[in-house]
Amino acid sequence: MDNYQLPFSSSSSSATQPVFPFGLNFLGGSLPPPFSFHDSSSSDGGFLGLTSAEEGASEVKDDDHQPNDHAVDPVADESGEKAGKKKGEPKKSRRQRFAFQTRSRVDILDDGYRWRKYGQKAVKNNKFPRSYYKCTYQGCNVKKQVQRLTGDEEVVVTTYEGVHSHQIDKPNENFEHILSQMHIYHPF
DNA sequence: CGTATTTGACCTGCGC
DNA sequence: GCGCAGGTCAAATACG
Numbered sequence: 001m002d003n004y005q006l007p008f009s010s011s012s013s014s015a016t017q018p019v020f021p022f023g024l025n026f027l028g029g030s031l032p033p034p035f036s037f038h039d040s041s042s043s044d045g046g047f048l049g050l051t052s053a054e055e056g057a058s059e060v061k062d063d064d065h066q067p068n069d070h071a072v073d074p075v076a077d078e079s080g081e082k083a084g085k086k087k088g089e090p091k092k093s094r095r096q097r098f099a100f101q102t103r104s105r106v107d108i109l110d111d112g113y114r115w116r117k118y119g120q121k122a123v124k125n126n127k128f129p130r131s132y133y134k135c136t137y138q139g140c141n142v143k144k145q146v147q148r149l150t151g152d153e154e155v156v157v158t159t160y161e162g163v164h165s166h167q168i169d170k171p172n173e174n175f176e177h178i179l180s181q182m183h184i185y186h187p188f
Numbered sequence: 189c190g191t192a193t194t195t196g197a198c199c200t201g202c203g204c
Numbered sequence: 205g206c207g208c209a210g211g212t213c214a215a216a217t218a219c220g
Contacts, residue, residue, distance in 0.1 A: 118212070118213075118214095119194095120194080120195080124209065124210090132212075136191090136192090
């Protein structure tokens with residue numbers, strides 16, 4: 001466990017409350033600090049460390065929860081519909097992405113929010129399948145993906161995408177507990 | 189009965 | 205242009 005440490009706490013516990021994408025400090029809309037931490041893109045199929053990417057996508061309007069006006073066009077739109085499968089948001093307008101590793105026996109990390117699993121896919125670099133979760137809160141399109149490492153099944157990589165626009169459904173006390181078990185893999 | 193989970197199919201982006 | 209990998213949705217099922 002010496003190889004694990006929390007970059008959020010500055011490894012000096014000088015900060016009373018570390019910054020997190022979960023909500024706490026993010027609820028106000030504050031952007032996360034430059035988590036430029038050792039980008040292990042050349043790793044042997046093993047993402048180690050914490051990565052953050054704030055895609056400045058044209059996310060001007062945050063009212064994704066709007067009913068979309070429902071201006072349907074029964075004509076000149078379907079034109080076949082093919083398999084009848086349509087994509088909700090194929091656009092890769094990914095918001096802030098935060099990935100960190102935690103040592104937990106369970107894949108599901110109770111961070112206080114309500115997550116609904118909407119998919120599961122097996123990745124090549126990992127022999128364990130990746131689980132996709134989405135916040136069930138209305139208007140909150142935050143997504144989370146859980147990936148277990150192939151080498152260390154005890155290590156679970158949790159990637160948060162987006163920022164919660166609501167408060168935690170559970171007391172923050174639980175959150176601190178998560179921080180306690182949260183560990184970022186430090187190569188050196 | 190309502191909600192969450194599961195699983196398969198389908199779509200999109202990127203690499204070659 | 206095609207193939208691969210990743211990501212998402214939708215219907216069915218399980219559980220509370």
